[in-house]
Amino acid sequence: MDGWTPLMAGKNGVNISTQSTKGGMNNALQLASIAGHLEIVRVLIKNGAAINVTDEDGDTALSSAAEYGRTDVVAFLIEKGADRDVVSDRGWTPLLRASSNGHTEVVRALLEAGVTVNKQLPDGSGALQLAAGRGHLTVVELLLDSGALMNLVDSAGDSPLIVAARHGQTDAVKFLLEKGAAIDLGAGRVVSR
Incomplete structure (x- = not known):
């Protein structure tokens, strides 16, 4: 099988969902x-x-496509039945990954497919905190329009507004305030220099 591409191997009866033995546990579909x-x-x-096969971190092809902003791949995988709310070993969903990275069209595709908008990472961070903290304003707006809880706090007690303020995201702070974010939710931790 040396020198064969995944497509050549698949065409010749090799299990194309097999994990790589070099450099991690990625499979052909995920790559x-x-x-x-x-x-x-x-x-x-x-x-x-296998559309929902996972790598060593519990990530699927959909999770990876969402993380890297591959909108057309995300849409196709959803159409073919990929688990839209799959959770990696570290608690990441495709929506959390796309929101964190500001992939607006991927976020839109996932939301239109009916993903759970308020899933949280183990530290309590949700898609809205991740997007607001990185200043992804269009993603913030999409999430709010799809039912994201504006005042959902993480395990440190931080709301999306607090996260945006902490990271210097002025436009996100203004937008969240305009949308009615609670200003009296205190930051759960003190940052010192």
Whole structure:
């Protein structure tokens, strides 16, 4: 099998959902999804690649495509039945990854597919905190329009407004205040220099 591509191997009866033995536990579907190679993703799915297989961190092809902003791959994987609310070993969902990285169109596709908007990481951070803290204003707006809880606090007691303020995201702070964010929710921790 040395020198064979995943497609050649799949065409010749090799299990194309097999994990890589070098450099992690990625599989062909996940690698194609990360790179945004939609046509390869289509071929792999057509030839039986397991759509929800996970890598060593519990990430799926959908999780990875969402993290890297591969909107067309995300839409295709959702259409083919990928678990939209899959949670990695570290608590990340595709929506949390896309929101954190500011991938507006991926966030839109996931929300339209009906993902759970208020899932939280183990530290209590939700998609809204992640997007607000990084100044991804369009994502913040999409999340709020889809039912994200504006005053949801993380395990430190921080709301999206507090997170945005802490990270110097003036536009996000202004936007959240305009939308009615509670200003009296205190920061749960003190940052010292």
